[in-house]
Amino acid sequence: MSTHxxxxxxxxxxxxxxxxSGAGFAKALTRGGxxxxxxxxxxxxxxxxxxxxxxRVSQEPLVSHAEPVHLVxxxxxxxxxxxxxxxxxxxAVVYDEADDVPEELRRSDVGFFPVPLTKLAxxxxxxxxxxxxxxxxxxxxxxxxxxTYLESVIRDNFAPKGEKVIDANLRAVEAGxxxxxxxxxxxxxxxxxxxDAPPRMILNGNEAFALGALAGGCRFVAxxxxxxxxxxxxxxxxxxxxxxxxxxxxxxxxxxxNMAIGAGYQGARAMCPTSGGGFSLMVExxxxxxxxxxxxxxxxxxxxxxxxxxxxxxxxxDLLFVMHASQGEFPRFVLAPGTLEQSFxxxxxxxxxxxxxxxxTLVLSDHYLAASYRTVEADALDFDAVEIDRGALLTEEExxxxxxxxxxxxxxxxxxxxxxxxxxxxxVWVSTANEHDEFGAVSEDAENRTAxxxxxxxxxxxxxxxVDGSPELSMTxxxxxxxxxxxxxxxxxxxxxREAVERLNEGSAGRANLLHFTALHPFPTDAKAALExxxxxxxxxxxxxxxxxxxxxxxxxxxxxxxxxxxxxxAFSPEYVVGHPVVGDLFExx
Amino acid sequence: xxxxxxxxxETLPTWCKGCGNYAILSAIKMALAERDMxxxxxxxxxxxxxxxxxxxxxxxxxxxxxxxxxxxxxxxxRLANHGLPVMAVHGDGDSFNEGMNHFVQTVRRNVNLxxxxxxxxxxxxxxxxxxxxxxxxxxxxxxxxxxIERPVNPPAxxxxxxxTFVSRGYSGELQHLAWLLGEALDHPGYALVDVMQPCVTxxxxxxxxxxxxRVYKLQEEEGYDATDRDAAxxxxxxxxxxxxxxxxxxxxxxxxxxxxxxxxQAGPLVEQPLNRLTPEQVGAxxxxxx
Numbered sequence: 001m002s003t004h005x006x007x008x009x010x011x012x013x014x015x016x017x018x019x020x021s022g023a024g025f026a027k028a029l030t031r032g033g034x035x036x037x038x039x040x041x042x043x044x045x046x047x048x049x050x051x052x053x054x055x056r057v058s059q060e061p062l063v064s065h066a067e068p069v070h071l072v073x074x075x076x077x078x079x080x081x082x083x084x085x086x087x088x089x090x091x092a093v094v095y096d097e098a099d100d101v102p103e104e105l106r107r108s109d110v111g112f113f114p115v116p117l118t119k120l121a122x123x124x125x126x127x128x129x130x131x132x133x134x135x136x137x138x139x140x141x142x143x144x145x146x147x148t149y150l151e152s153v154i155r156d157n158f159a160p161k162g163e164k165v166i167d168a169n170l171r172a173v174e175a176g177x178x179x180x181x182x183x184x185x186x187x188x189x190x191x192x193x194x195x196d197a198p199p200r201m202i203l204n205g206n207e208a209f210a211l212g213a214l215a216g217g218c219r220f221v222a223x224x225x226x227x228x229x230x231x232x233x234x235x236x237x238x239x240x241x242x243x244x245x246x247x248x249x250x251x252x253x254x255x256x257x258n259m260a261i262g263a264g265y266q267g268a269r270a271m272c273p274t275s276g277g278g279f280s281l282m283v284e285x286x287x288x289x290x291x292x293x294x295x296x297x298x299x300x301x302x303x304x305x306x307x308x309x310x311x312x313x314x315x316x317x318d319l320l321f322v323m324h325a326s327q328g329e330f331p332r333f334v335l336a337p338g339t340l341e342q343s344f345x346x347x348x349x350x351x352x353x354x355x356x357x358x359x360x361t362l363v364l365s366d367h368y369l370a371a372s373y374r375t376v377e378a379d380a381l382d383f384d385a386v387e388i389d390r391g392a393l394l395t396e397e398e399x400x401x402x403x404x405x406x407x408x409x410x411x412x413x414x415x416x417x418x419x420x421x422x423x424x425x426x427x428v429w430v431s432t433a434n435e436h437d438e439f440g441a442v443s444e445d446a447e448n449r450t451a452x453x454x455x456x457x458x459x460x461x462x463x464x465x466x467v468d469g470s471p472e473l474s475m476t477x478x479x480x481x482x483x484x485x486x487x488x489x490x491x492x493x494x495x496x497x498r499e500a501v502e503r504l505n506e507g508s509a510g511r512a513n514l515l516h517f518t519a520l521h522p523f524p525t526d527a528k529a530a531l532e533x534x535x536x537x538x539x540x541x542x543x544x545x546x547x548x549x550x551x552x553x554x555x556x557x558x559x560x561x562x563x564x565x566x567x568x569x570x571a572f573s574p575e576y577v578v579g580h581p582v583v584g585d586l587f588e589x590x
Numbered sequence: 591x592x593x594x595x596x597x598x599x600e601t602l603p604t605w606c607k608g609c610g611n612y613a614i615l616s617a618i619k620m621a622l623a624e625r626d627m628x629x630x631x632x633x634x635x636x637x638x639x640x641x642x643x644x645x646x647x648x649x650x651x652x653x654x655x656x657x658x659x660x661x662x663x664x665x666x667x668r669l670a671n672h673g674l675p676v677m678a679v680h681g682d683g684d685s686f687n688e689g690m691n692h693f694v695q696t697v698r699r700n701v702n703l704x705x706x707x708x709x710x711x712x713x714x715x716x717x718x719x720x721x722x723x724x725x726x727x728x729x730x731x732x733x734x735x736x737x738i739e740r741p742v743n744p745p746a747x748x749x750x751x752x753x754t755f756v757s758r759g760y761s762g763e764l765q766h767l768a769w770l771l772g773e774a775l776d777h778p779g780y781a782l783v784d785v786m787q788p789c790v791t792x793x794x795x796x797x798x799x800x801x802x803x804r805v806y807k808l809q810e811e812e813g814y815d816a817t818d819r820d821a822a823x824x825x826x827x828x829x830x831x832x833x834x835x836x837x838x839x840x841x842x843x844x845x846x847x848x849x850x851x852x853x854x855q856a857g858p859l860v861e862q863p864l865n866r867l868t869p870e871q872v873g874a875x876x877x878x879x880x
Contacts, residue, residue, distance in 0.1 A: 031880075199880050201879040202880075220666070246851055255695065261666060262664060268671075292655075383872045423651070428649060429651065441646060
C-alpha cells in the first residue's frame with residue numbers, strides 16, 4: 001500500500017448532505033486522474049443520527065474500501081467520538097471551530113484542525129448546509145489536490161439549480177481551501193491530481209445494473225420504493241421519456257411484479273428492482289411467471305433481514321430464499337454480480353436469458369455493491385458486447401405463416417416453446433396459472449402434468465450451458481492458479497476478497513487465491529472441479545448459516561475447510577479478511 | 591363481420607346449471623360481435639374463481655392469472671400495449687378481498703379497461719364462504735353464527751375513488767348486460783361493470799327470485815342524468831325494494847392513465863423498435879458518470 005492510498009471520511013447527521021457531497025468529491029478525484037472508492041454508511045432516518053461517507057483514493061485502481069482513515073471531516077462532535085480511533089498516526093480530524101474536542105479523544109499522533117465550517121458556509125455560501133462543501137475544500141487543500149476538479153463537479157451537479165447556487169458553492173470550496181492553508185505542512189498524506197490521466201467513470205452498482213438493463217432493452221420498470229433497490233427506479237424515471245421507457249411506482253411490490261408480468265406477456269422487457277422485503281411480496285407472482293412462462297427480471301439488492309432488519313445496511317442472506325421462492329417448481333436463473341462490470345453485463349444479459357428461456361431471471365446484489373461508488377476505466381462497461389436476443393419470439397411473418405392452431409406450450413426437446421404475443425389472428429390462446437395442456441387449456445390430466453412439468457424443467461439444461469459458456473456469468477478466479485488458501489465467495493465480496501488475496505500474496509506469492517461465483521442457479525458445472533483443484537478452501541459470505549457453503553455441498557458433495565461469516569450489517573473489508581483467525585489457522589496447517 | 595359463432599370453443603364450462611356466468615359469457619360475445627371485435631382484438635385478464643375461467647370457454651386471447659392480481663396484470667398489459675383493449679373478468683372475492691388494493695389504484699388511475707365483476711356475493715370455487723359483498727349476518731362455513739362484517743358497495747366505492755364509468759348489470763337481463771358491456775368498451779377509461787349474478791349452489795339469499803321484481807333500468811327512468819355525480823351517488827346507495835341497473839355515472843372527458851405516459855406518445859410500447867443504444871446515447875450516458 002503506497003502512501004498515496006488515503007481515506008477521507010466525512011461524518012455528521014442525516015440531512016447534512018453527506019452522501020451527495022461525498023459522491024461529488026469522489027467524482028472530483030476521478031476527474032483529477034485518481035481512483036476513488038466511495039462507501040456510504042447511514043441510518044434509516046431522514047434527520048439526526050450519525051451518518052458517514054468514506055472516500056478512499058489512490059493513484060492505483062481500487063476494488064474495495066479499506067478500514068484505516070487518514071482524514072476525518074467532522075461536521076459534528078459525534079463524528080469525532082466515533083471515528084477518531086480509526087485515524088492512522090499522522091492523520092487528522094478537521095472539525096467545526098464552534099465545537100469542542102472532547103478531551104478524552106485527543107491523540108498526540110493525530111492532528112486536530114479547527115475550521116469555522118458553519119460560519120464560512122453561512123458567510124460565503126449563504127447557508128449552513130454548505131459546510132460539507134467547505135469541508136471538502138479543506139480536504140482538497142490539505143491533501144494537495146487541485147480544487148479545480150471539485151469546482152468542475154460543482155458546476156455540473158448544481159447546473160439545474162442555476163448560477164447563484166453554483167457560485168455560492170464555489171465560494172464555499174474556495175473558503176475551505178483557504179482555511180486549510182493554516183495547517184499546511186501538518187498533514188503528510190498527499191494525493192496530487194494526475195492531470196494527464198485518461199478520462200474515467202465513477203458509478204455505483206445500482207447505476208451499473210440500470211445502465212446494463214437499459215442497454216439490454218428494458219423498457220418497463222415497476223416497483224415500490226425500498227432501500228437499497230429503489231435508486232434503480234429513480235435512475236430509469238429520470239431517463240424514461242428520453243429512452244421511451246414506462247416506469248411505474250406501484251401500490252405494492254405485489255402490484256409491481258404482476259404489472260411486470262402483464263407487460264412481459266405483451267412482449268415488453270420488464271423488471272422489478274427491489275430488496276428482500278419487496279421480493280418476499282413478489283413470491284407468489286414469481287410462480288405465475290414460472291408456470292405461464294413469461295419472461296421477467298427481478299433485481300434484489302439485499303439488506304439484512306428478516307422483516308425490516310437493518311434497512312440501510314448490507315447482507316447476503318437471501319440466496320437460498322430466492323433460489324427456492326414460490327410453491328412448486330420451475331426453472332429460474334439466480335445471478336449475483338460481484339463487480340460494477342458484472343452488474344452491467346448481468347444487467348443486459350438478464351433480459352436475453354429471461355426471453356430465451358421464458359422464465360424469471362433473478363439478480364442478487366446487496367447494499368454494499370449497489371450503493372458503493374468506484375472509479376473504472378472509460379471502457380469498463382462493455383456497451384459493444386451488448387446484444388438484444390428475444391429468443392423464440394415469433395415474428396409477425398412467422399405468425400402469418402402459422403397453419404395449425406397455435407400451441408403456446410408445445411412440448412419441445414429444449415423445453416422452450418415458440419412464443420407469441422397477444423393480438424394476432426393466428427395466435428389465439430389463453431395462458432393460465434393452472435396446469436395446462438400444450439394449447440394453454442386448464443388440464444388436470446396426470447400424463448399431461450408430467451409432460452408439462454418435464455418440459456419446463458428441461459430448460460435447465462440449456463440454462464446450465466448458458467452459464468457454463470459465459471465467464472462473466474459463471475465463475476471468476478483471481479490470483480495464482482495454485483495457492484495454499486482459496487477464498488470462495490459470491491456476489492459483492494469480490495472486491496474486498498480480491499484485495500485480501502493481493503495483500504496475502506505480497507512478498508509471499510502463492511499463499512491465496514479467489515474462486516468467485518456469479519451464477520448460483522444453475523450452479524456452474526465446473527464448480528466441483530474448480531473446488532477440488534483449490535487449496536484449503538474458506539467460504540466467505542455475509543450471512544449466519546453459510547448459504548453458499550450449503551449450496552456447494554448440495555451441488556458438489558464437497559465440504560470446505562473453513563468459513564468466515566459476517567452479519568453485522570457492515571461490509572467485509574480486506575483487513576477483516578486478512579486478519580481473521582480462520583485465515584491464520586489455515587495457514588498454520590498448511 | 592365477426593359473428594357469435596366465431597367465439598365458439600370446444601371447452602365446456604365447469605359452471606353449475608343456472609349459474610349467472612353463462613349469461614355474462616353470452617353478453618360478452620354479443621358486445622364484441624356487435625363491435626366487430628374478433629378473438630384477437632381484445633385481451634381478457636382474469637383472476638381465480640369459477641368465473642375467472644371464462645376466457646377458456648370462448649375462443650379468446652387471455653391470461654388467467656392469480657387470485658386478486660387481475661387488475662395489476664391488466665394494468666401492466668395496458669401499459670405495454672395500449673393498442674389492445676383489455677377486459678378484466680373476476681369475482682367479488684378477487685376484486686374486493688384479495689385484490690382490493692389493486693381495485694382502488696386502478697380506478698383512481700383511470701386505466702383504460704373494462705372491469706367485469708361477477709358479483710354473486712359468495713365464494714363459489716372454495717365452497718360457500720362469505721364474500722366482501724355478502725350481507726351482514728350471512729351464515730356460511732366461515733361465519734357459522736353470521737358474518738359480522740358490513741358489505742362493500744362496489745358502485746359507491748368506485749364513485750368515491752373518482753371512477754369515470756360506474757355501472758351495474760344483472761345476469762338475468764342479457765340484452766341489457768350486452769349493451770352495458772358495449773358502452774363500457776366504448777368508454778375511454780376505467781369502466782366498472784358490477785354484475786349482480788345468482789350463485790345457484792351456494793347463495794340462496796340472492797337468487798333470481800330476489801332480483802326479478804327489484805331490478806329496474808336506470809336509463810329508462812325519466813330525467814336520470816348519468817353525468818350528474820350527486821345523482822349517481824344517490825343511486826349507488828339504492829338497495830332494497832328497488833335496485834337500479836345500467837350506467838350510474840359516466841364521464842368520458844378524463845384522460846386515461848396510458849394517455850398521460852410520455853413514453854407512450856409514440857405508440858404502444860411493444861410496437862416501438864427495440865434496438866441497441868446508439869453511439870450518441872452511449873456517449874451521453876457515459877458523460878453523466880465521467
